[in-house]
Amino acid sequence: MKNLILPCLLAIAFFSCNKTNSPNPMPTIQDSLPKSFSIYLPQLHSKAVEMFGYDAQAQLATIHAYSYDSSGGTPVIDSFFVSFTLTASINPPSAYDEIYHYSGDAPAGESEHHALFYDATNRVTIDSITAATTGSFAVQHYLYDNNGNTTIQWLFGDPQTPGSYVINQIDTMFIQNESILTDINYTATDGTLNHLFTRSYSAHVNPLYNAALANSLGCLMVFNNFFDFRSKYLPSQFVDQEEGSPGVTINYLWTTDATGSIVKGTGTDAGNGSTQQIYGFTY
Numbered sequence: 587m588k589n590l591i592l593p594c595l596l597a598i599a600f601f602s603c604n605k606t607n608s609p610n611p612m613p614t615i616q617d618s619l620p621k622s623f624s625i626y627l628p629q630l631h632s633k634a635v636e637m638f639g640y641d642a643q644a645q646l647a648t649i650h651a652y653s654y655d656s657s658g659g660t661p662v663i664d665s666f667f668v669s670f671t672l673t674a675s676i677n678p679p680s681a682y683d684e685i686y687h688y689s690g691d692a693p694a695g696e697s698e699h700h701a702l703f704y705d706a707t708n709r710v711t712i713d714s715i716t717a718a719t720t721g722s723f724a725v726q727h728y729l730y731d732n733n734g735n736t737t738i739q740w741l742f743g744d745p746q747t748p749g750s751y752v753i754n755q756i757d758t759m760f761i762q763n764e765s766i767l768t769d770i771n772y773t774a775t776d777g778t779l780n781h782l783f784t785r786s787y788s789a790h791v792n793p794l795y796n797a798a799l800a801n802s803l804g805c806l807m808v809f810n811n812f813f814d815f816r817s818k819y820l821p822s823q824f825v826d827q828e829e830g831s832p833g834v835t836i837n838y839l840w841t842t843d844a845t846g847s848i849v850k851g852t853g854t855d856a857g858n859g860s861t862q863q864i865y866g867f868t869y
Contacts, residue, residue, distance in 0.1 A: 618847075618869065619644060620793045623813060626864040631657040636813060641672055645679075646799060649812055662689040668812070678708050678802040696720055705730075708802045725751065728805060734761040736805040739774075755780065759805055763787070765817035766808065779830055786823040790840045793848050793867050795819075820848065823856075836862055 619640055626633040632655040639648035648669045655662040666686040670679035681701050687694040697719050703712040713726040727739045737758045743751035757771040769783040795818050799807075804816030820840055827833035835856035843849045853863035 620867050620869055622866075622868045623794065624866040626866075628861055628864065631655070643672075643676055645672055645676065646670065646803075647672055651812075664688045676798065678702070678704060678710070678798075702803075702806075704802065708798075710803055710806050713806055726806070726809065734764075735759060736761070738805065738809050740809075757809055759808065759816070761816075763818070764800070765792075765819050766814065769808070779827075781829070782827040782833075784825045785817075785821045787817070787819040788822040788838065788840060790820045790842075790848055792817055792820050793869075820851070824853070834862075 620638060622635065622637045624633060624635045632653065634651065634653045636649055636651045638646060639650075641647045648667070650668075651666040653662075653664040653666075655664075664687065667684065669683050671681040671683075672679050679702060681699065684698045684700070686696055697717075698715050699717040701712075701714045701716050702710055703714075705711050709728065709730060711728050713728075715723045715725070723742070723744060725741045727741070729737045729739070731737075735758065737756065739753055740755040740757070741751040742754050753774040755771055756774050757769065759766050760768040765785070765787050766783075767785060769781070771780040771782075772778060773780060792814065794813060794815050800816050800818070807813070807815040821838055823838065824836045825833050826836070836853040837856050838851055838853050840848050840851040847867070847869060849867055851863075851865035852861060853865070854860065855862050
């Protein structure tokens with residue numbers, strides 16, 4: 587389930603009003619929640635889009651993601667859908683389901699059911715695949731220290747075979763000022779570095795951040811590439827080092843609308859100044 591898919595875009599609602607003396611309706615919390623997020627990679631001619639659905643308590647209920655790749659002769663379209671099992675309260679979800687399809691990876695509509703478990707402070711401790719059409723099962727264990735840092739052990743194996751699980755990857759997210767400062771992931775069996783991410787942050791609040799979600803499911807969402815729901819602020823700089831490479835540094839510029847909401851952003855290569863990423867948010 588690791589490294590499934592990228593980030594998101596959609597939905598603008600229009601309303602009309604008659605010319606009366608009645609006041610405009612007050613905005614609700616739903617009006618301020620992001621409906622979608624997108625990232626376009628001009629160098630690769632690809633775009634990823636995630637759309638978010640919420641329940642009546644403003645809990646995240648669904649994520650619908652698409653990834654478009656037009657760099658080849660025929661556009662490639664991948665899709666991914668996540669739905670959470672919610673209660674009528676503000677408690678975090680007890681489970682979630684995934685339905686996904688990747689081009690060239692038949693059959694379409696592959697699915698997984700994940701059971702979630704939490705500690706006394708509602709931080710997710712286990713994400714376990716209990717049913718999967720592919721027959722592939724994985725378990726993620728989330729371990730926390732007293733500073734808010736999170737270490738995730740990702741195991742893969744057959745739950746019907748005792749002792750078959752092996753640790754494939756370990757990921758540690760180091761938190762500072764409620765944001766992920768460093769994220770290091772490596773293969774436990776041979777110590778191979780998969781990635782090392784380091785970030786500096788702007789003063790702009792991340793539109794996908796809310797304290798309850800960040801502290802309960804935040805690291806799970808980051809680990810599974812549902813974008814960064816854990817960090818309170820948007821980055822000003824991001825350094826990406828993959829598999830021992832020298833690394834690429836991206837600088838960010840964020841743009842707000844008249845209400846102060848982040849609506850778009852640009853990531854440029856610090857080395858040559860080229861545009862690497864273009865972000866968009868809708869509410």
